[in-house]
Amino acid sequence: MNFLFSDYKESKPFFWGARCGMSKDEKKKIDADSNIIYVGNKPPMNYVTAIMALLNSGNFTEVVLKARGNAISRAVDAAEITHNRFLTNAEVTRIDIGTETVTNEEGRKSNVSSIEICLAMKKTEK
Amino acid sequence: MNFLFSDYKESKPFFWGARCGMSKDEKKKIDADSNIIYVGNKPPMNYVTAIMALLNSGNFTEVVLKARGNAISRAVDAAEITHNRFLTNAEVTRIDIGTETVTNEEGRKSNVSSIEICLAMKKTEK
Numbered sequence: 001m002n003f004l005f006s007d008y009k010e011s012k013p014f015f016w017g018a019r020c021g022m023s024k025d026e027k028k029k030i031d032a033d034s035n036i037i038y039v040g041n042k043p044p045m046n047y048v049t050a051i052m053a054l055l056n057s058g059n060f061t062e063v064v065l066k067a068r069g070n071a072i073s074r075a076v077d078a079a080e081i082t083h084n085r086f087l088t089n090a091e092v093t094r095i096d097i098g099t100e101t102v103t104n105e106e107g108r109k110s111n112v113s114s115i116e117i118c119l120a121m122k123k124t125e126k
Numbered sequence: 127m128n129f130l131f132s133d134y135k136e137s138k139p140f141f142w143g144a145r146c147g148m149s150k151d152e153k154k155k156i157d158a159d160s161n162i163i164y165v166g167n168k169p170p171m172n173y174v175t176a177i178m179a180l181l182n183s184g185n186f187t188e189v190v191l192k193a194r195g196n197a198i199s200r201a202v203d204a205a206e207i208t209h210n211r212f213l214t215n216a217e218v219t220r221i222d223i224g225t226e227t228v229t230n231e232e233g234r235k236s237n238v239s240s241i242e243i244c245l246a247m248k249k250t251e252k
Contacts, residue, residue, distance in 0.1 A: 073198035076239045080225045084237075095221040097243070099206045111210075113202045117223070 035060040039067035039075040047078035052086055055121060062093065062120035068100060072115045079117045087121070094118035161186040165193035165201040173204035178212055181247060188219065188246035194226060198241045205243045213247070220244040 037050050047065070054063045067075035083090055096116045103109050163176050173191070180189045193201035209216055222242045229235050 070196070070199050072202055073196050073239065076198055076223050076241060080223060080237075080239045084225055092223060095223065097202050097206060097218060097221065099210055111206075113199065113206045115202060 035062060036064045036066055039065055039071045039078060041071065041074075044074055044077040044081060047074070048081050048086065051078065051082045051119060055087060055090060055119070062118055065117040065119065066114065068112050068114035072113065075115055075117055079119055082119065089122045090119050091122055092117060093120045161188060162190045162192055165191055165197045165204060167197065167200075170200050170203040170207060173200070174207050174212065177204065177208050177245060181213060181216060181245070188244055191243040191245065192240065194238050194240035198239065201241055201243055205245055208245065215248045216245050217248055218243060219246045 035054055037047060037054070039047050051063050051065070054060050065075045065079060079092060083092065094116070095118070098114050098116075099111050100114050101109055102112055161180055163173060163180070165173050177189050177191070180186050191201045191205060205218060209218065220242070221244070224240050224242075225237050226240050227235055228238055
């Protein structure tokens with residue numbers, strides 16, 4: 001998911017979390033093991049594809065979409081498109097909103113809203 | 127809350143829900159009795175003020191923020207600003223996302239994502 005993460009990071013010219021100090025290889029490794037998709041400025045369908053790839057890979061039963069600022073509405077779009085059109089047996093199990101403090105290149109701090117949407121496959125009854 | 131609702135409606139040139147067929151007076155009456163705030167294109171602080179007015183009026187213990195499309199991120203902003211800066215004893219009790227089908231003036235249907243954020247005052251222990 002590194003291509004999505006880098007888009008997310010580059011869309012906002014500021015520091016976010018511990019990942020920003022990592023090299024590209026370190027990030028790639030973590031992102032390959034992770035079920036987190038960072039939603040940025042790409043079209044919603046890119047993220048839908050990423051969600052389906054993760055859920056269909058068999059490694060994860062749930063996926064976490066993270067977005068902040070204006071990308072929040074795109075994360076909601078991606079979750080809804082996945083749920084309504086492609087994976088009807090996936091459901092939204094958790095939604096959290098929060099605020100993150102980010103520092104821009106000039107050192108000024110500002111607050112930005114964030115969202116976490118957790119999508120999981122429904123358990124089929126035997 | 128009529129001023130906020132009209133902004134919300136005008137921001138999108140299409141039909142949404144049953145309210146659109148109502149006269150201005152009917153809308154005003156319903157909005158005065160309702161704890162729903164429709165988030166549109168105004169600055170987030172306008173909605174924060176509306177939330178505080180409703181919660182401090184004594185008529186409601188909870189407020190529902192509704193938004194769709196690009197306004198979703200603004201609704202999250204308003205909820206977070208209220209919770210972090212102005213009413214620290216208010217908490218987010220429920221977040222729902224969904225999809226609404228809207229018809230534009232040419233009769234074409236399209237889907238748009240929506241969000242409902244429920245903010246309630248914490249119960250103080252006696």
